[in-house]
Amino acid sequence: MSCQIEITGLVKRFGANTVLDGIDLCLEPGERVAIIGPSGTGKSTLLRCLNFLDHPDQGVIRMGQVAVDAARASRADVLALRRRTAFVFQNYALFANKTARQNIMEGLTTVRGWPQAKARARADEILAQIGLADRGDSFPAAMSGGQQQRVGIGRAMALEAELLLFDEPTSALDPEWVGEVLDLIRRIADGRQTMLIVTHEMQFAREIADRIVFMEGGRIVEQGPPEQLFGRAQDDRTRAFLRRVG
Amino acid sequence: MRPLDTAYMWDLVPVIGSYVPLTLFMAVLAMIAALALAAALAIVRVLRVPVLDSLVAVFISFFRGTPLLVQLFLFYFGLPQVVPAMTGIDGVTAAIIGLTLHFSAYMAESIRGAILGVDRSQWEAAQSIGMTQGQLLRRIILPQAARTAAPTLMNYFIDMIKSTSLAFTLGVTEMMGAAQKEAAGSFLYLEAFLVVALFYWVIVEVLSVGQRRLETRLGKAVAR
Structure with a gap:
């Protein structure tokens, strides 16, 4: 397995609050990964750290030939990451x-x-x-x-971009507009674009993602193919979350 | 009460009128310089550039906290005593520099407010597509801030035109200085100062009409 994008030991703190507590993640070329989990568990922060909209405190982000160590990222490093990613905002921006x-x-x-x-x-x-x-x-x-x-x-x-980042792209939308936006994302996903999507639309995540990542408390608790994660989750926290939203 | 000497007033119109270009010259030049300086000051403050930020804060505080007349006297009479390079400074130059510094302090604050008024997510969006700070300011943030700040900045320009009359105290013969000279010769103070007042009023009114037109046009451009 070769990673197109590799995240190692990513940590982000806001003051005394550790929002990302050591995230490791590998995305293969063309892989579509959905991140789910309770609110406030660092899902959006993870996305925002990947292109330094939030500056991670520790960890390494590698995209192709570019590897950036968060602890000593230069302005040029940040630009290099930003030019390899594209970001879709919750509030469109x-x-x-x-x-x-x-x-x-x-x-x-x-x-x-x-x-x-x-x-x-x-x-x-x-x-x-x-x-x-x-x-x-x-x-x-x-x-x-x-x-x-x-x-x-x-x-x-x-x-x-090598990596498309979607930060809850339908959360700010009136229900009547959700469908058209999901349809568009589905079409992009069909093109085997490497993407990382934070979403609360479980059905949608299950449908388009190759892999589901469940996060809680700033950590990746469990991950796997949709049928495994939604069907036979191993961790109690995952099962509790899925029961709540399900 | 004596009647107004209207014939004398008509005679004064071309005399005072011939100084309108000098007044506008000082105001326009100072406005352009003040705009550029104010934008730079505002950006330093918004980006919280280390060290510079504190210096700019003091600069703004000083020029907003002291009267323009005092500042002009400082430049024209005070500084040349200790800065040899300023010894030969003429009144017009001193007035333009003084007006520039004074108004740039006020304008920097309005521009800063206008920049902060642009939704933070647009900064992030511009960063996310790989723009540098310079690019995102120039292409996304400043054009929107300019639109917000335009009415206030126009008001400062109008204020600036009226404030050029203080150049008279630096020995510059501009509209106000000319009126003073005429009055000193004829003793018809009321007529002379009335004429100069009317001149300022007309100039400001013409500009106000232009300002309203500009605002309507800017308003249309944003909407759809």
Whole structure:
């Protein structure tokens, strides 16, 4: 087994509170992993540490050739990780001063240095894929939550990152918009894009993930293929959690 | 009570009017410099740049905490006594520098507030797609902050135009100085100062109309 992404001994503290207490995780190329667990157990923090939106205190993150030791990560290390990942936010976090198309183009032009025309053509392809071909010129304020989140996903898709990170992508959505966003994520998952997704949608996790990771108290308690984890969980904490949500 | 000497007032219009360009020159130059300085000060504060942050805090506190007139006198009369390079400074330059520093302190605070008003998640989104701090400020945060801060900054510009009249105390003959000179010759103080007041009023009113138009346009641009 070769890891495309390898996380070793990741620790994150907020003051006296240890939110991540030594996380080890290996993602194989094309693997789709869903992280589940009670609120406040560090699931989102784990995702945010992988691209240093939160700065981990200890541990090593390796993506392909880039290995970053959290304890002495330079600004260049952080940028290198960020340019290998793409992040989908719970609250979409679209750039309010840019149209849907510009939101998708931004990473290509400003970060990758693509010429405008090429980035625009790529953005239009993505707009079509996310079902918003006719909304390219709309500003986020004029779009529904579901549309905004699809643009958020489109912005992440444009980067063609090694690792896509989804941080509870449907939690802020009105129920009527959840389906369209899940459908889009399902389509991306079908393309064998390596992804890590924090979600409360158990049925969805079971359906798209190759592996389910159950976290509690800043640690990985148990992990395995969906049928194993949902069907015959070994740990009492996992079983208790699944009973509560199930 | 004597009647207003309106004929004299009409005669003064072209005299005072000829100094409008100097007033606008000082105000525009000081505004541009103050905007650039204020943006830099605001960024230092928002990013909490070590050491610089404290220095900027003191700078802002001083220039907001002391009267503009005192600051102008410090620059024009005080500093040249200890800084040889400033000995030959002329009143116009001193006024522009003084106005720049004074107003940049106020404007830095509004720009800082406007930057902090941009939703934190947009910073994170920009970081997540690999932008550097400079890129995300320039392309995402500052354009939105500028929109929020624009009305306040326009008000400071209007205030700045009126404050150029203090250059008169540094021996600069601008609108106010010209009015003073005319009045000293004719003893018609009311007429002279009334004319100069009307000049300021008209300039400010014209700008206010422009300001309202600008705000409407900016408002439209954000919405859809």
